[in-house]
Amino acid sequence: MTHVATLIGAPGAQALTSHLLAAAAQRLPGAGEAIVLSAGEAADIPFAPGAAHGNRDDGAFADAAYCRAAVSVLRLGLGGAPVDIFVQPVEGRRKKLLLADMDSTMIGQECVDELADFAGLKEMVAEITERAMRGEIAFEPALRERVALLAGLDAGVVDKAIQERITLTPGGRALVQTMRAHGAYTALVSGGFTVFTARVGEAIGFHENRANILEIENGRIAGRVAEPILGKAAKLATLKELTATHGLTHHETLAIGDGANDLAMLEEAGLGVAYHAKPAVAAAAQARVDHGDLTALLYAQGFARRDFVA
Missing domain, CATH: 3.30.70 (Alpha-Beta Plaits)
Structure with missing residues (x-):
């Protein structure tokens, strides 16, 4: 067969x-x-x-x-x-490199929307986020616009958001830990912020995390994100870089995400999976998960439930 x-x-x-x-x-x-x-x-x-x-x-x-x-x-x-x-x-169905988006993929929320809620602007910001994730507007200017609306917020809202709002997507830790146990390298790569990816990446068990730097001045969010912004092109570049660094072939890589800024890396990966994704992303990706949780990516690689690492 x-x-x-x-x-x-x-x-x-x-x-x-x-x-x-x-x-x-x-x-x-x-x-x-x-x-x-x-x-x-x-x-x-x-x-x-x-x-x-x-x-x-x-x-x-x-x-x-x-x-x-x-x-x-x-x-x-x-x-x-x-x-x-x-x-x-x-x-080749067992992969040796995993690249994963964070917001609405490895966690159930969009971090910038949750921060905006502390400023009473969640509805406005979430609308911009949704349009960017659908690919209706460019990601980079949309991120700058949303971050500008956060200017002046006490930086302590980041910890509050993590403690009170952010939830890990079911199956995420099993996915990362099982792949690691079988020799794969795992990276969390996000268009969000390092203040979130550092904590989420550690909780799930990723080898490394990459994201944008949310600038903080005098204990408050400055309303700026450090340039250059990690967007679609940077996610694709990260996939290519890590593939080369670890001496892998295109076919040995797996990427997962839900938004338009993930699509380039999904198309480049040996297996690119749209996870409960925006319609245009789900239609364009090689594979899609609409019903299962993140353990679907383990089943897709031939792992049985008894093989999962908790």
Whole structure:
């Protein structure tokens, strides 16, 4: 079997029934028996695309276009069942580098919006954030505009936001710790601020974190972010840099994010995953998670629930 389709439901939903797995297998050429990764939640179905084409071996079935087409066929065949689907070659599915966005990906919030709430400006700032994440406006000027609205806030609101507002996305620590245990390098790379990524990165267990510097003067937010701003181009550059630094190939990398400023790194990674993402990002990314939590990325690499590192 050269390829594998991984089906993943939301934790606890028990969406993966034997009937659903059988229906999926019927749409995959040369499908083998399903391998349960977590009962009712995740399973692999190995298959051989060449079985439908006289076993031809010209590499035509190993590319991303074929895998995306196979995902579409499976989605249609499963009648809107609440499951996420990954289709990829078996070889190389375990990744050695993880790059992850922070806001609305590794945490459930947008940090700049939470800071703005302390100034009574959350609704205004959140609207700008949403437009930037959808790709309707450029990220860098939008960040400068939002940060300017925070000018004068006591810097202590950062600690308050972390303690009272910020929540880690379910499955994030298992994702990072399990990949680390199997030799992968992990980096949190955010268009947000280092005052958040340093704490979030440590809590989850990333090797390193990169983000923008929120300028503080005399104990208050200055309303400025240090230049140059870490945006779409910088995220892509970080992926390329870490790939080279660790002597990896393109195919050994995994990136995850939800916004337009993540799309370049998602497209460059060996496996780029849109996580509960904005519509344009989900449509453009190689793969998407709409129902599962962050452990979906472990199932996509062939890890069973029993393999997870807490």
